[in-house]
Amino acid sequence: MSTAPIASRPTTIRSGNEPGSNALPAIVAVMLGILVAVLGFLALLMWIDARNARDDANRTASSTSMAGMPGMASTAAGTRALTSYAGASPSNADALAAAHKPFPAVLPAAPPGPVADVHLVLKDVTVQIAPGVKYSAWAWAGGAPGPVIHVRQGQLVKITLTNSGAIPHSVDFHAARVAPDKAFTDVMPGQSVSYTFRANDPGVFMYHCGTKPVLMHIANGMYGAIVVEPPAGVLPKADRNYVLVASEWYLSSDGLKMPAQFNMDKAHARQPDWMTFNGYAGQYVKHPLTAAPGETVRFWVMDAGPSLDTDFHIVGTVLNRAWVDAGVTNKPLRNVQTAAVPAGGGGVFDVKIDKPGLYPFVSHAFAAVDEGQVGLLNVGGVHGTMSH
Numbered sequence: 001m002s003t004a005p006i007a008s009r010p011t012t013i014r015s016g017n018e019p020g021s022n023a024l025p026a027i028v029a030v031m032l033g034i035l036v037a038v039l040g041f042l043a044l045l046m047w048i049d050a051r052n053a054r055d056d057a058n059r060t061a062s063s064t065s066m067a068g069m070p071g072m073a074s075t076a077a078g079t080r081a082l083t084s085y086a087g088a089s090p091s092n093a094d095a096l097a098a099a100h101k102p103f104p105a106v107l108p109a110a111p112p113g114p115v116a117d118v119h120l121v122l123k124d125v126t127v128q129i130a131p132g133v134k135y136s137a138w139a140w141a142g143g144a145p146g147p148v149i150h151v152r153q154g155q156l157v158k159i160t161l162t163n164s165g166a167i168p169h170s171v172d173f174h175a176a177r178v179a180p181d182k183a184f185t186d187v188m189p190g191q192s193v194s195y196t197f198r199a200n201d202p203g204v205f206m207y208h209c210g211t212k213p214v215l216m217h218i219a220n221g222m223y224g225a226i227v228v229e230p231p232a233g234v235l236p237k238a239d240r241n242y243v244l245v246a247s248e249w250y251l252s253s254d255g256l257k258m259p260a261q262f263n264m265d266k267a268h269a270r271q272p273d274w275m276t277f278n279g280y281a282g283q284y285v286k287h288p289l290t291a292a293p294g295e296t297v298r299f300w301v302m303d304a305g306p307s308l309d310t311d312f313h314i315v316g317t318v319l320n321r322a323w324v325d326a327g328v329t330n331k332p333l334r335n336v337q338t339a340a341v342p343a344g345g346g347g348v349f350d351v352k353i354d355k356p357g358l359y360p361f362v363s364h365a366f367a368a369v370d371e372g373q374v375g376l377l378n379v380g381g382v383h384g385t386m387s388h
């Protein structure tokens, strides 16, 4: 420590004053003794001060390293919670992908008559979101996304929601113009609720559970698409209609042995592990959608989020018509390379491909492709496969 120099320096200064003094050596000795005592005390204070500063520094350092310890909530624990499980797969992933029954992307028929009766059942189910990756979902009787609902513009849509889950849920239809506090109310477990709305707005719309925390209910699988088709003649004729629901998954574990659960830290950071079309990573790579050369293929793309957009793009061609934000009563954009579909929104895209081949459709925000948001359109029944 610096005790010695501090004590000796004032002593030297004092000694410079001594020659002019005639006082008794005893008095000088007493004075010097007092001075030494005072200086010693000051040195002690400085030492204590230095020790406190060192302890503060040590405390800061140790609290930083403690942050990485289990149960220590702080920045470092947050970093650990964001560990990515993207791409985790078992050794038989390829066989599992081949055995997976893909979510039906073909737009189902709309019911005839003035009323479309829709019965939705919410259920806690374990779903597969990628080959061998299991997830404890709050979803629908058939998994996630929920069933594609197809109605005609002007039909009265009668929604009946049955909650077979363990906690309250609800269902919010973006295609509806209704008072949400009346229609989108929570349904207790074991209960059902019904409401109606007139499907006056054509397009592709999201439906989802709107119970708090909505982020968690959507991320857990409680979403789906409703297509409201305008009368014949409003849209050009399409030979094929496919519905794609984009979404993200935020995992608490890799989901290979035990089903993963929802990770709120990742959802808040918007760092998904998997991103999918129709709930399962790359399912249309293994089981491509099909078209014949020269056909007009219509993609009804809805992005359920919960938080990320989808930048819809088909590799090897250009979208002939794009109704962004599903505004199918507006004039479409022509010849678009990539069309953004916002979280909670939809887009309708026509493409006509003349040359046979395998055409990947992706979200061109390319992290999404690595995380599973990719499929293939096989034009002309060609052989082989590719990913992009």
Ligand SMILES: [Cu+2]
Binding pocket: 138, 168, 169, 170, 209, 210, 211, 217, 222
């Ligand atoms: Cu819910």
